Amino acid sequence: MVFVDAFAGCGGLSLGLLQAGWRGLFAIEHDDFAFATLKANLVERQSAHKFAWPKWLPKEPIGIQSLLSKHGPALEKLQGTVDLLVGGPPCQGFSSAGRRWHDDPRNKLFSSYLKLVKLMKPKVVLIENVRGFTSDFETGANYASKLRTALAVDYDVHDALLDLSAFGVPQRRTRYFVLATSRSLGVKDPFKELKQELPSFLRSIGLQAPVSSKSAISDLETVRNGTQASRDTAGFLETKYKAPLTKYQKLMNAGVVHPADLRLARHNDEIADRFQQIIDLSHAEGRLNTSINEEVRTKFGLKKRALRVLDPDMPSPTITSMPDDLLHYAEPRTLTVRENARLQSFPDWFEFKGKYTTGGHLRRREVPRFTQVANAVPPLVARAIGEFLMKAMTAPKQRPKSAAKRSQQAAEFGAHL
Incomplete structure (x- = not known):
């Protein structure tokens, strides 16, 4: 199961997915410091938890818009090979921790993220952002609503506000998550199923939530x-x-x-x-x-x-x-x-x-x-989501019985009465 991380930051989301057994292809991050952290830990470090990294992409900071303009053909060739595209567009303009900027250019970067989705056509899209991403600004722009509408053209879209302390993270941190799943996967209510899986996940790592x-x-x-x-x-x-x-x-x-x-x-x-x-x-x-x-x-x-x-x-x-x-x-x-x-x-x-x-x-x-x-996305949260998604995406699907098959079975059942 292969993933690509856009707006990767220092690599918290990537680390959790790698720990869950996913194979990381590459990560996109434009900041020099954040990319240096990601590169040192998840690219160059001798570990099972590292990116494979394609030869056509330099191991250096790059913004998503530059990636699209410079490497569009290579990205398009990845269609059908990427199971999961993840990433949280910069949240500073949405965050309630400081002054909000409805016209912050970083707020518009999720449009580039959507272009990347269209180009790569992953089976699942996972996006994380602050709670304020769901709020209306003075202009009336609700980015969460626009995001869901855009993704709904090709995916079943699910979203939720999650308290990350439920995952064993020692922090009361509420974040907004979107899971857009290919309709062929037949995922009905992933966040409900994820919450049901949490006790098993916590037992597997030896923790009880909350952690102080x-x-x-x-x-x-x-x-x-x-x-x-x-x-x-x-x-x-x-x-x-x-x-x-x-x-x-x-x-x-x-x-x-x-x-x-x-x-x-x-x-x-x-x-x-x-x-x-x-x-x-x-x-x-x-x-x-x-x-x-x-x-x-x-x-x-x-x-x-x-x-x-x-x-x-x-x-x-x-x-x-x-x-x-x-x-x-x-x-x-x-x-x-x-x-x-x-x-x-x-x-x-x-x-x-x-x-x-x-x-x-x-x-x-x-x-x-x-x-x-x-x-960063707390790695424990990313690991729990990664393990859940891997199960959901690899579980055998029950095919609905045809009308003829159902009629035949009904007749056979009646003959035994």
């Missing part, structure tokens, strides 16, 4: 591990690492001795003291996993409204590309890239490339590590 934040990242606490000089950034410290503690941590760690992306933010004493007070107040007032209130903001002179303290006993809120949106549940600091990756269900062997953060006008042009993690 502490169960996901307690082995990464600096109090337990200590710190050392950062291995990839001079002047920074990083968390040392000892060993996993919980079932989820063991699943994510899988024997990795020195996980990457453990660099700690440089908080001065004043900031650390402020964070500790906010953490203590949030615990005392029972305001965990939710934005700090106006009283706390006034007390500490903060303008930021999105700041939240993790609840150790619950899945985290949706992580964002802003590294200072979440505070640790116990330690006076923001989270590391690795901790965010754990909350997204990335295994510890998966290493992120490029800058850690970016700012200003570059936020709309670069995808640094924190953003790569936040934008």
Whole structure:
């Protein structure tokens, strides 16, 4: 079963499908940093979980529009060989995490995605996006509705809002999914069937949902591990690492001795003291996993409204590309890239490339590590969907009996009465 990933980002969706036993042909990603991460982990790394990659496509960043213009004939030759086309067009213009831009050019990229669908004619199309993708903008444009209408010409189209914590991801993250299936497959209600399969999937990987934040990242606490000089950034410290503690941590760690992306933010004493007070107040007032209130903001002179303290006993809120949106549940600091990756269900062997953060006008042009993690489809979710789709697409179909056959059987049955 072969898939192609468009708008692949750092490769979370691809990784999950590869873990589910799918064969990846290639992935499309235009950002240098995100593609560097995908290439290092899913193209060049010696692993069973890697892309085959065709000779006609350079292993370098490319946008979907450039792909269509430069490699149209090669894509057309793939008709009949690609079972699944996946990908989530950039969501920044739809996301409720920041200001929405109804005219953001990235919102229009799903039109190019539809051109790719027409060209390759996959059996199944899987699209993931933020909840806001289903909302009407001031212009009245509802991109989810337009997408469903366009796909319905050739496919049976199904969509759903899914809480990804149900998949064992230690994060309350609701995302919009579309599954467009070839009519020949006869898939009736895939999302209902997927939810029915989740208990079996979770048992197969040794998890029970929901998974809490502490169960996901307690082995990464600096109090337990200590710190050392950062291995990839001079002047920074990083968390040392000892060993996993919980079932989820063991699943994510899988024997990795020195996980990457453990660099700690440089908080001065004043900031650390402020964070500790906010953490203590949030615990005392029972305001965990939710934005700090106006009283706390006034007390500490903060303008930021999105700041939240993790609840150790619950899945985290949706992580964002802003590294200072979440505070640790116990330690006076923001989270590391690795901790965010754990909350997204990335295994510890998966290493992120490029800058850690970016700012200003570059936020709309670069995808640094924190953003790569936040934008990704959690691999556990992709793995569950991949396993479900493989079963659904390979299961023998029961052919309806012909009228003549039914009449013959009815006559035979009557003769025995």
